[in-house]
Amino acid sequence: MSIRVRIPTPxxxxxxxxxxxxxxxxxxxxxxAALVAQAPGLQAHLLAEDGSLxxxxxxxxxxxxxxxxxxxxxxxxxxxxLAIVPAIAGGATAGTAxxxxxxxxxxxxxxxxxxxxxxxxxxxxxxxxxxxxLVGAGGLGSPAALYxxxxxxGRIGIVDFDVVDESNLQRQILHDTGWIGRPKLESAAARLHxxxxxxxxxxxxxxxxxxxxxxxxxxxxxxxxxxxxxETRYLTNDxxxxxxxxxxxxxxxxxxxxxxxxWPDRGPCYRCLYPEPPPPGLVPSCAEGGVLGILPGVIGGIxxxxxxxxxxxxxxxxxxxxxxxxxxxMRFEELKLRRNPECPLCSEKATIRELQDYPAFCGTxxxxxxxxxxEIGARELKRRLDAGEDLDLVDVRExxxxxxCRLEGAxxxxxxxxxxxxxxxxxxRTSVLYCRSGARSAKALGLLRKAGFRRVLxxxxxxxxxxxxxxPSMPTY
Amino acid sequence: MSGGSRSFVRLVPDAAESIRREAARAYPAEGCGALIGxxxxxxxxxxxxxxxxxxxxxxxxxxxxxxxxxxxxxxxARGLRLLGFWHSHPDHPAHPSPTDRRHAWxxxxxxxxxxxxxxxGEMTAWEVPGQEExxxxxxxxxxx
Numbered sequence: 001m002s003i004r005v006r007i008p009t010p011x012x013x014x015x016x017x018x019x020x021x022x023x024x025x026x027x028x029x030x031x032x033a034a035l036v037a038q039a040p041g042l043q044a045h046l047l048a049e050d051g052s053l054x055x056x057x058x059x060x061x062x063x064x065x066x067x068x069x070x071x072x073x074x075x076x077x078x079x080x081x082l083a084i085v086p087a088i089a090g091g092a093t094a095g096t097a098x099x100x101x102x103x104x105x106x107x108x109x110x111x112x113x114x115x116x117x118x119x120x121x122x123x124x125x126x127x128x129x130x131x132x133x134l135v136g137a138g139g140l141g142s143p144a145a146l147y148x149x150x151x152x153x154g155r156i157g158i159v160d161f162d163v164v165d166e167s168n169l170q171r172q173i174l175h176d177t178g179w180i181g182r183p184k185l186e187s188a189a190a191r192l193h194x195x196x197x198x199x200x201x202x203x204x205x206x207x208x209x210x211x212x213x214x215x216x217x218x219x220x221x222x223x224x225x226x227x228x229x230x231e232t233r234y235l236t237n238d239x240x241x242x243x244x245x246x247x248x249x250x251x252x253x254x255x256x257x258x259x260x261x262x263w264p265d266r267g268p269c270y271r272c273l274y275p276e277p278p279p280p281g282l283v284p285s286c287a288e289g290g291v292l293g294i295l296p297g298v299i300g301g302i303x304x305x306x307x308x309x310x311x312x313x314x315x316x317x318x319x320x321x322x323x324x325x326x327x328x329x330m331r332f333e334e335l336k337l338r339r340n341p342e343c344p345l346c347s348e349k350a351t352i353r354e355l356q357d358y359p360a361f362c363g364t365x366x367x368x369x370x371x372x373x374x375e376i377g378a379r380e381l382k383r384r385l386d387a388g389e390d391l392d393l394v395d396v397r398e399x400x401x402x403x404x405c406r407l408e409g410a411x412x413x414x415x416x417x418x419x420x421x422x423x424x425x426x427x428x429r430t431s432v433l434y435c436r437s438g439a440r441s442a443k444a445l446g447l448l449r450k451a452g453f454r455r456v457l458x459x460x461x462x463x464x465x466x467x468x469x470x471x472p473s474m475p476t477y
Numbered sequence: 478m479s480g481g482s483r484s485f486v487r488l489v490p491d492a493a494e495s496i497r498r499e500a501a502r503a504y505p506a507e508g509c510g511a512l513i514g515x516x517x518x519x520x521x522x523x524x525x526x527x528x529x530x531x532x533x534x535x536x537x538x539x540x541x542x543x544x545x546x547x548x549x550x551x552x553x554a555r556g557l558r559l560l561g562f563w564h565s566h567p568d569h570p571a572h573p574s575p576t577d578r579r580h581a582w583x584x585x586x587x588x589x590x591x592x593x594x595x596x597x598g599e600m601t602a603w604e605v606p607g608q609e610e611x612x613x614x615x616x617x618x619x620x621x
Contacts, residue, residue: 009549009559010584019553044608056580058542065542085545086585088562090577091507091530091537092569130533221533244506244534313531313539 003031003076006083014041028059029072031082046084055122058085067117102128106198110152118314124152128198130311131155133220135208135236137184138162139296140226140250140303142174147304148224149192149199153311156192157202157220160184167477171293208232210355213239222307224248226300228287230277231358237262237270238355241345246317248306250299255292255327257299260318260337261306264346267319272340272347277358287437295327374445376457378465381432385409392431396444401436405463405474415440418447427453434459434466436477485616486586486602488520493619496590497597499525500565504595506534509564511548512586513557518615520560520586524548528564537576538564561586561604568592571599573612581605581612588617 002022007015015021016039023038025031036043048054052072059066060083066074076082102110102124113119113127132153134141137160148156162184164175172184179187185203192201204216208227217223217239225236225247233251240247240262247262249270262269302323309315324333345352376384385391393410395402402412413421415435425431431453433441438461445458459465467474488496492512500508510525526548530539540548540562552559562585566574571591573581581587583605591598602615 006546008545009552010582013584056582060542060546063543083542083546085542086582087542087580088509088540088545088582088585089530089538089580090564090574090587091533092566092574092576246531310531313529 001026001076001078003078004081005031005035006081008084008086010086011042011045011084014045015039026076027072028061028066028074028076028082031076032059032072056087058087059083060085067120069117071117101125103198106152109196109198113151119312123312123314126311126313127152127308128154130222131157131220132222132224132307132311133157133159133217134224134226135159135232136226136228137172137174137188138168138226138228139171139252139291140300141188141224142172143297143300144224144226144304144307145174145188145192146195147301148307149196149201151304151308152196153199153308155200155202155220157204157216158185158188159204159206159208159216160188161205161207171291171296173297208235208239210235210357213355214243217243217245220245222246222248222310224250224303224307226250226303233270234277234358235355238345238352240264241269242355246310248303248310248318250296250303252291252295252299254290255295257295257325257327258322259299259302259306259325260322261310263310263317263319266317268337268339269343269346271345271352272343273322273337275340275342275344292327295325298325298327374457375438375460376432377460378469381459381466382470390429392426392429394425394431394433394444395435396433396441397435401477404477405467407434407463407466410434415444418444422448422451425453427455430455430457432457432459434462436462437464438462485618486518486520486588487618487620489522489621490619492520492523493600495523495525496563496588496600499523500563500590500592501595501597503528503565503567504592505567507536507538507565507567508592509538509540509562511540511545511552511562512560512588513548513552514560515557517558517560521557523563524551526562535567559585561588563588563590565590565592565597568594571601573601573603577603578605578612583607583610586615587612 001024003025004020004022006020007018023031023034025034046057061074061080110124113124114121130153132148134145137158163181164179164184164187166180168175174191175187185205189201189203192199213235223240223245227233237247241264244264249262250259306318310317320337322335322337341347342349344350393407395406395410395412396415398414433444435441441458445456448456464476467476499510507528509528510523512520512523514521526540526544528534528538529541530537549559566589571589573587573589577587587603590600602617603612604615605612
C-alpha cells in the first residue's frame with residue numbers, strides 16, 4: 001500500500017525540500033498522519049487544532065477534492081495520488097465581505113447546509129457575504145426572495161415600485177391580505193426580516209431605467225430577473241452584459257414557464273435568443289393572458305436555486321440552456337442555447353454599446369398607451385354613448401374574459417381571429433375597440449388601419465379604466 | 478523557509494509587462510496568475526490563470542486547485558519554482574486587503590497590481606513571514 005503524496009511549493013521547506021513522498025495509509029487521514037509524523041513542521045499548516053483540514057488547504061485524490069467525497073475518511077487504493085493544494089484567493093474587497101463570520105445562531109439556523117460537502121461553513125460564509133438583486137417583487141420575485149433570505153444570502157436588494165393589489169395574492173406569496181394597497185417593497189422587507197433577521201434587505205422604490213440600471217445593478221453579485229415586461233427585461237439583460245454580472249432569467253405565462261442563466265462571456269445573453277423586443281401588443285402579459293398561481297413558485301424556485309449555485313460556485317449553472325416547464329403536461333424540456341454570432345449586444349458584431357431607450361412594449365399594458373393610436377377615454381366614451389352616438393363597440397378579448405365582464409351593446413371579435421372577421425365591420429361607422437387594459441385593442445387598431453379602416457378608436461385603459469372611471473360595479477380581473 | 482531574509486523581488490521586464498497586459502485585459506474583473514522563477518525573489522516568467530471567482534470577480538479572485546497544480550507542474554517540469562501569485566485590484570489601490578491577508582500563504586509571494594479605469598498602475602510585492610503575521614512589503618525591482 002503506497003500513496004504518492006504531492007507537496008506544494010510553499011510547504012516543501014517543511015518536508016526536506018521534497019516535491020513528493022510515498023507513504024502508506026488506507027485513508028486520507030492515515031496518510032496525512034504518516035506525513036506529519038515524518039515532517040512535524042507540516043502539522044500546523046495542514047490541520048486545525050481539532051484535527052480537521054485547515055480551511056485554506058485542499059486535498060485532492062486523483063484530481064478530485066476529498067471534501068466532495070468523504071473528507072479525511074476518504075479511502076485510498078494502492079497507487080493513488082494525493083495532492084495537497086493551497087487555496088489561492090484574495091481580492092480588493094476590504095474588511096466586511098470576506099471577513100464575515102457566522103454567529104452561533106446562524107450556525108444552528110444553517111446546520112442543514114453546513115453538513116453538505118458542497119456547502120460547508122465556507123459556502124455558508126460565501127452566501128453571507130454575497131448580494132443578490134431581485135428585479136421585481138411579484139410572482140417570480142416572491143418565492144425567489146423567500147428562499148434566498150432563508151438560505152442566508154447576506155444582502156438582498158429588491159427593485160419595485162408597485163403596490164400590492166388584490167389580484168397579486170393568488171401567486172405573489174411575499175405579500176398578504178393585510179398589505180393590499182401598500183407598497184410591495186414594505187411588505188417584502190417586513191416578511192423577509194421576519195423570516196431571517198440576519199439578512200439585510202435593501203429596497204429600491206423605482207422603476208429600472210436607462211439612467212439608474214447600471215448604478216443599481218453594479219452593487220450586487222447576481223441579478224434575478226423577475227420582470228413582467230419586455231422593457232425591463234431587455235434593460236436588465238443589457239445592463240448585466242455591460243457589468244458582466246450573471247442574470248438569472250425566468251418568465252411565466254398561463255401554464256408554461258422558462259428559465260435560463262445569461263452569464264456574460266460564459267454563454268449567450270437574452271438578445272442571442274431574441275435580438276429585439278416583439279412589437280407592442282403581440283405578446284400578452286400575465287395580466288392579459290393569466291397565469292397559474294403556483295407556476296411562479298416553480299420558476300422562481302429554479303431562479304433562486306441557480307443564484308445560490310452561482311454564489312457557491314457549485315454544480316452546472318443553467319448557462320447556454322433554456323429550461324422549459326409545462327405544468328399541464330408536467331414536463332421539463334431543455335433547449336440548447338448558443339451564442340448568436342450576430343447578437344446585437346454580445347457578439348463581435350455588436351451594435352449596442354450602451355443602454356438603449358427602450359420603446360414602450362406591451363408588457364403590463366402601460367407601454368401600449370404611448371403608441372400613436374387614436375384613443376378615447378372611458379368617461380368620454382360614456383358621454384358619447386349617452387348622447388346616442390352610433391358607435392360599434394368591439395371587444396377583442398377572449399370568450400372567457402367576455403364571460404367575466406363586458407360593455408353593454410358590445411360584440412366579441414377576439415384579436416386572434418379578427419383578421420378573418422374584417423368583413424363584419426362597417427367602415428362607415430366608428431368602431432371603438434377595447435380589451436382588458438388597452439394593449440391588445442391597440443394592436444387590433446393597427447390591424448384595422450392596415451386594412452384601410454379609418455374610423456377606429458381605442459378605449460384607453462380597457463375595461464379596467466371603464467370599471468374605475470364609469471362603472472365601479474363591473475367586476476375586473 | 479527563509480522568507481524572513483528576503484527583502485526584495487526582481488521581476489524581469491517581460492514578466493512585468495505580461496502582468497500589466499493581463500491585468501488590463503481582465504478589467505473590470507480581477508485578473509490573476511502564477512509567478513515562476515529560478516530562485517527565491519527572482520521572477521522570470523508568469524503564467525496567466527483564469528479567475529475562478531464565480532460571483533464577484535470584480536472584487537475577488539480565486540485560483541482553482543487544478544490551475545494551481547498545473548502551474549506548479551509547469552514550474553517543476555522546467556526546473557523552476559512556483560514563487561507566488563499576482564492579482565489585480567480594479568479601481569483600487571495596489572495594497573493587499575484583509576481578504577488577501579486571510580488567504581496569504583507563508584512561502585508564496587503576493588504581488589498586487591492596481592488597474593485604474595482599465596489602465597495598469599502601481600505594482601507592489603508582499604509576503605507573510607508566518608501564518609499569524611501581517612504582510613511585509615518587499616522592494617520590487619523590474620530588471621534583468
